[in-house]
Amino acid sequence: xxxxxxxxHANKVVYHNLTSHLNPSLLNLKNLHxxxxxxxxxxxxxxxxFFGSLASLRHLDLSQAxxxxxxxxxxxxxSNLCYLDLHDNYFEVKNLQWISDLSLLQHxxxxxxxxxxxEISSSIGNLTNIVNLDLYGNQLExxxxxxxxxxxxxxxxxxxxxxxxxxxxxILESLSWCNSSQLESLSLSSNNLSGHLTEELGKFRAxxxxxxxxxxxxxxxxxxxxxxxxxxxxxxHNNSFTGVVSEVHFAxxxxxxxxxxxxxxxxxxxxxxxxxxxxxxxxxLDSWDLGPELPMWLQRHTQLQYLSISDTRISGTIPTRxxxxxxxxxxxxxxxxxxxxxxxxxxxxxLDVIDLSSNNFSGSLPLVSSTVDVLDLSNSSxxxxxxxxxCDSMDRPKQLRILYLENNNLAxxxxxxxxxxxxxxxxxxxxxxxxxxxxxFLQSLHLRNNHLSGENKFTGSIxxxxxxxxxxxxxxxxxxxxxxxxxxxxxxxxxxxxxxDLAHNNLSGTIPRCFNSFSAMVSLSNSGGxxxxxSYTYGSSEKYMENAILVTKxxxxxxxxxxxxxxxxxxxxxxxSGEIPQEVTSLTSLLFLNLSRNHxxxxxxxxxxxxxxxxxxxxxxNHLSGEIPPSMSTLTFLADLNLSYNNLTGxxxxxxxxxxxxxxxxxxxxxxxxxxxxxxxxxxxIPPVAVKKHRGSHLVEDGWFYLSLGLGxxxxxxxxxxxxxxxxxxSFAFSQLLNSIVQRLNG
Numbered sequence: 001x002x003x004x005x006x007x008x009h010a011n012k013v014v015y016h017n018l019t020s021h022l023n024p025s026l027l028n029l030k031n032l033h034x035x036x037x038x039x040x041x042x043x044x045x046x047x048x049x050f051f052g053s054l055a056s057l058r059h060l061d062l063s064q065a066x067x068x069x070x071x072x073x074x075x076x077x078x079s080n081l082c083y084l085d086l087h088d089n090y091f092e093v094k095n096l097q098w099i100s101d102l103s104l105l106q107h108x109x110x111x112x113x114x115x116x117x118x119e120i121s122s123s124i125g126n127l128t129n130i131v132n133l134d135l136y137g138n139q140l141e142x143x144x145x146x147x148x149x150x151x152x153x154x155x156x157x158x159x160x161x162x163x164x165x166x167x168x169x170x171i172l173e174s175l176s177w178c179n180s181s182q183l184e185s186l187s188l189s190s191n192n193l194s195g196h197l198t199e200e201l202g203k204f205r206a207x208x209x210x211x212x213x214x215x216x217x218x219x220x221x222x223x224x225x226x227x228x229x230x231x232x233x234x235x236x237h238n239n240s241f242t243g244v245v246s247e248v249h250f251a252x253x254x255x256x257x258x259x260x261x262x263x264x265x266x267x268x269x270x271x272x273x274x275x276x277x278x279x280x281x282x283x284x285l286d287s288w289d290l291g292p293e294l295p296m297w298l299q300r301h302t303q304l305q306y307l308s309i310s311d312t313r314i315s316g317t318i319p320t321r322x323x324x325x326x327x328x329x330x331x332x333x334x335x336x337x338x339x340x341x342x343x344x345x346x347x348x349x350x351l352d353v354i355d356l357s358s359n360n361f362s363g364s365l366p367l368v369s370s371t372v373d374v375l376d377l378s379n380s381s382x383x384x385x386x387x388x389x390x391c392d393s394m395d396r397p398k399q400l401r402i403l404y405l406e407n408n409n410l411a412x413x414x415x416x417x418x419x420x421x422x423x424x425x426x427x428x429x430x431x432x433x434x435x436x437x438x439x440x441f442l443q444s445l446h447l448r449n450n451h452l453s454g455e456n457k458f459t460g461s462i463x464x465x466x467x468x469x470x471x472x473x474x475x476x477x478x479x480x481x482x483x484x485x486x487x488x489x490x491x492x493x494x495x496x497x498x499x500x501d502l503a504h505n506n507l508s509g510t511i512p513r514c515f516n517s518f519s520a521m522v523s524l525s526n527s528g529g530x531x532x533x534x535s536y537t538y539g540s541s542e543k544y545m546e547n548a549i550l551v552t553k554x555x556x557x558x559x560x561x562x563x564x565x566x567x568x569x570x571x572x573x574x575x576x577s578g579e580i581p582q583e584v585t586s587l588t589s590l591l592f593l594n595l596s597r598n599h600x601x602x603x604x605x606x607x608x609x610x611x612x613x614x615x616x617x618x619x620x621x622n623h624l625s626g627e628i629p630p631s632m633s634t635l636t637f638l639a640d641l642n643l644s645y646n647n648l649t650g651x652x653x654x655x656x657x658x659x660x661x662x663x664x665x666x667x668x669x670x671x672x673x674x675x676x677x678x679x680x681x682x683x684x685x686i687p688p689v690a691v692k693k694h695r696g697s698h699l700v701e702d703g704w705f706y707l708s709l710g711l712g713x714x715x716x717x718x719x720x721x722x723x724x725x726x727x728x729x730x731s732f733a734f735s736q737l738l739n740s741i742v743q744r745l746n747g
Contacts, residue, residue, distance in 0.1 A: 011056075016040060024050055034059040038085070044068040052077045059083040063109065067091065076101040087111040087134070094118055100126040111136035111158070119143070120164070125150040132156040136187070140164055149177035160189040160211060167195030168217050176203045185209040189235065193217055202227035211235040213260060221245055221266070226252045235260040237284060244269050253278055262286035262308060272296055279303050286310040286333070294318065294339075299325040308333040310355070317341035324348040335359070335376065346372070356380070357404065365410070376404040383409040473497055474520070479570070480504040487576070492517040503572040503594065510578035511571065511595075516586035521567045523589055568592040572618065575599055580619075585610045594618040596642065601625070604648075609634040616640040620665075628653055628671070644668045651680045 012034040013026070018041065026032070032054055038061045047067050051060070052074025058081060068090040075084075076098030084105060092115040099108065100123035108130060110116060116138035125147025127133075133154060140162040148157075157175075171193070175183065180203040193215040202224025204210075210228070213235045220243030221236075229252045241264040250256070256278040267289040273296065280301045291313035298307070304326040315338035322344070323329075329349035335357040342363035346354060353374040361380040368375060386405070473494045479501045486509030487502065494500075498520045516522065569587070572594040579602030580595065587593075591613055600622040608617075609631025617638060624646040633655035641661050645668030652658060652666060652673040659674045672680035 018042070022048055024048070026050070027053060029054070031056055033057060036061040037065055038063040040065040042066050044090070046070065047072055047075070049074050051075060054078065055080070057081055061085040062089065064088045071098075073098040078102065079104070081105055082129075083107045085109040086113065089113060091115065096121055097123060100124065103127065104129055106130060106153075107132045109134040111138070113138055116140065120145055120148075120159075122147040124148065127151060128153070130154055134158045135162065137161040144171050144174075146174045149174040149179075152178035153182060154179050155182055155206075156185040157183065158185070158187040159191065160187045162191055164188075165192040165194070168193045168212065168215070169195050169198045169200060172198070172200045172204075176200060180204050181206055183207060184230075187211040189213040189215070191215055196220075197222050199224040201225060204228065205230065207231055208255075209233045212239065214238040216240060218242065221249060223248060225249050228252075229254065231256055233258040236264070237261055238263045240264065241266055243267070246270065247274055250276060250278070256280065258282040260284045261288070262310075264288065270295075270297065275300055281328075282306045284308040285312060287312070289313050291315065294322070294334075302326050303328055305329060306331040309337075310334065311336040313337065315339060318343055320344040342366075343377075365405075374402040376402075377408070378404040379407045381409065386410050475499045477501040478505070483507060485509070487512055487571075489514055495519045497521070499566065499568045501568065501570045502574070503570045505574055507571070507574040507576060509576065511576060511581055511584065511600075513581040513583045515569070515581070516583040518569075518587065521569065521587040521590045566591060567613075568594075570594040571598065573597040577601065579603070580605055580624075582607060587611060589613050592616045595622070596620040598622055603627075604629055604632075604643075606631065608632050611635065612637070614638055618642040619646065620644045622646050624648060627651075633658060641665055652676065 011029075011031045013029065013032060014034075014036040016036075016039045018037070022037075022042070026035075027050055033056055035054070035057060036059070042065050044066060046069035047062065049072045051057075052072060055078070057078050060075075060078070060081060060083065063085045064087070066089065067086075069092060071086070071091050071093055075081075079101065081102050082104050084102070084107065087109045088111070091113045093110070093113055094117070096110075099105070100121070103126060105127050106129050108127070109132070111134045116135070117140065119142035120135070120140055122145040124133075124145065128150060130151050131153050133151070133156065136158045137160070140159070141164060143166045144159065144164055148154075154175075168188070171188070175186075183204050184206050185208060186204070187209065189211045190213070193212070194217060196219030197212075197217060199222050201222050205227055207228050208230050210231060210233070214237070216239065217236075218240040221241060226249055231253055232255050234253075234256060235258070237260040241261075244267050246269045254277045257280060259280055259282065262284040263286060265287065268285070276297055281303055282305060283298075283301070284306070286308050288309070289312065290309060293316045294314050295309075298304070299321075302325065305328050307329065308331070310333045314334075318334075318339060318341070323346050327349060330351055331353045332351060333353075333355040335355045337359055339356070340360040340362070343356060343361050343366040345367040347367060347369050349369070350371045351369055352371065354368065354372060355374075355376040357376040358379040361377070361382060363382065364384045365377060365382050365386060382405075474496050476491075476494065476497060477499065480503070482505060483502070484506035487507055489512045491497075491500070492512060492514035495517055497518050500518070567587075567590050569584075569590060570592070573596070575598065576595075577599040580600055582605045584593075585605050585607040588611055590611055593611070593614060593616070596618040597620070600619070602624065603626035604619065604624055606629045608629050612635065614635050615637050617635070617640070620642040621644070624643075625648065627650035628643065628648060630653050633653040635655075635657065638657045641658065642665045644665055648669040648671055650671065652671050652675070654673070661675060663675050663677070666676055672678040
């Protein structure tokens with residue numbers, strides 16, 4: 001329902017949690033100065049045009065109110081407006097020309113408007129009273145206009161997550177014309193900025209926040225950075241900065257608490273006993289050169305919560321006191337370095353995430369605090385049993401959900417609390433632990449390249465601990481684990497499964513017909529992006545996205561960032577027999593299907609063309625027979641096909657994709673037609689796939705078309721052939737020609 005306002009004397013109106021349209025009775029409020037309609041649900045309606053008639057309005061907040069459509073240019077009539085907040089709606093804004101008339105405007109927030117595009121108009125320089133300008137998260141492009149330098153009162157400028165371009169030095173120069181001493185927060189991240197930072201940076205002495213991250217800025221860090229004595233947050237990560245950063249750069253940054261400078265090629269030159277003048281809470285220096293040892297100056301940061309110094313060329317051992325220098329430490333990433341030796345037990349700080357992967361650690365796994373949620377100890381040389389890791393300590397990791405231990409030399413049982421379990425390549429010998437069946441929240445299981453056997457083979461009790469108990473599984477990778485026996489039908493209970501990899505085992509029996517129960521392979525509902533089982537407040541969560549190694553298109557590829565878009569079924573290199581069930585063709589969202597190197601017989605399913613998403617299909621080295629179904633020619637996304645070494649016969653269907661594959665993908669069969677050099681005999685020719693027509697108004701026209709076509713054929717055929725047969729010399733020659741053709745075909 002709409003809200004009706006009866007009094008004409010109100011000067012302030014605030015409504016939240018409305019789910020109705022607005023009543024024009026607002027026009028009765030001749031003295032209305034303040035209107036706040038934020039955090040409502042106006043169900044995609046447009047901003048009413050009559051808002052432009054509220055001439056006394058000074059404060060207008062329509063943020064997060066589910067307005068859509070065009071912003072009425074009548075808002076430009078609100079000449080007394082000082083505060084305008086439209087953020088987080090679904091507006092379509094093609095230009096901001098009308099805003100230039102709001103000369104008294106001090107606060108403008110048009111962030112995250114979904115369809116705000118085009119260039120920033122130079123008329124924005126008319127907003128000479130603006131203090132806070134926020135255009136974050138839109139589709140703005142082109143150069144930032146020099147007229148921005150006219151905004152002498154500007155203290156906060158956020159143009160991040162757009163497509164604006166230009167040289168960062170020129171932008172800083174224009175901003176410094178009159179407000180270098182005023183600007184407190186400058187955010188230009190995630191754009192297309194380039195060039196070098198110059199000493200001009202040092203003029204902005206009032207800056208508390210500087211965010212230039214995720215651009216293409218290069219060159220060295222200017223020494224004038226040290227002039228920014230009020231700086232609290234510095235974010236220059238994901239750029240192309242090079243050169244040396246010294247103690248002098250940081251000498252006056254006494255208020256700095258957040259430093260994001262990772263993903264640059266910078267070298268820190270600081271003495272071993274350097275004492276930074278600041279106390280950091282967040283430090284990301286990945287890809288810097290901090291070597292040759294773990295920096296001693298880290299211990300000064302007693303309030304540090306997030307530390308990431310991955311790939312920083314540090315070596316040596318981790319001292320015991322390292323885990324206790326900050327009582328607030330929650331996140332530590334020391335991965336991809338040359339650290340070695342045994343890792344001291346991690347029982348001090350309330351850590352959530354520990355990443356020590358890709359180092360040279362040895363010895364037993366360290367005991368970790370009960371607060372740890374994610375632990376990555378992969379790609380080292382840890383040895384021994386993992387039993388003590390979970391059971392020998394009263395303070396065992398009760399909250400641990402994600403554990404990476406692949407590429408070590410470990411053995412033992414597995415705990416019952418994990419969501420992601422990756423034990424690839426760690427030389428387990430023995431049974432698949434039955435405790436996996438109790439991992440009720442398990443969504444990803446990787447046991448590839450191990451030697452598993454025993455009572456828990458894929459027979460019998462597997463229905464309880466994988467087909468039913470682990471119903472949340474999205475990824476199941478048991479490649480190269482020496483498993484044998486039939487594929488259990490209980491696997492079909494894993495309806496969320498996107499990736500099933502059982503390749504390189506000794507599995508036998510047939511392919512279960514119930515595989516069409518994998519609903520995620522039938523209709524993929526994810527919109528794209530990573531599978532992530534954990535997120536943290538600061539920095540990129542990309543490292544802790546789930547990933548999977550898949551053999552597709554003849555290569556072993558690692559998928560991570562776009563894993564939610566990947567669906568794969570790989571049963572290759574087993575001893576599976578029987579026919580390919582027609583039900584498999586119901587997996588219409590499947591991208592990769594590999595059934596090669598088995599003992600499959602019968603025909604390729606005739607409805608293979610229904611699998612319209614297929615990009616890779618490998619049925620090679622089986623005993624399949626019959627013709628290649630004509631429907632295969634409709635697989636327009638097929639980028640890799642291998643049907644070699646079967647008993648297939650007949651003509652290869654014609655399509656742009658199929659004829660583009662190498663001959664080797666069809667050899668070992670009795671096939672003809674392109675891309676093979678073997679031409680087809682007349683009786684081998686496969687008719688083209690019939691094009692389905694819609695029934696309806698064209699049915700009669702189609703009937704007349706085929707009737708006239710038939711009559712035309714008969715008339716033309718007999719007018720030629722009849723004259724031949726009636727003329728004896730010609731009829732004799734014609735019959736001789738037909739005989740020679742038949743003999744040639746039979747020969």
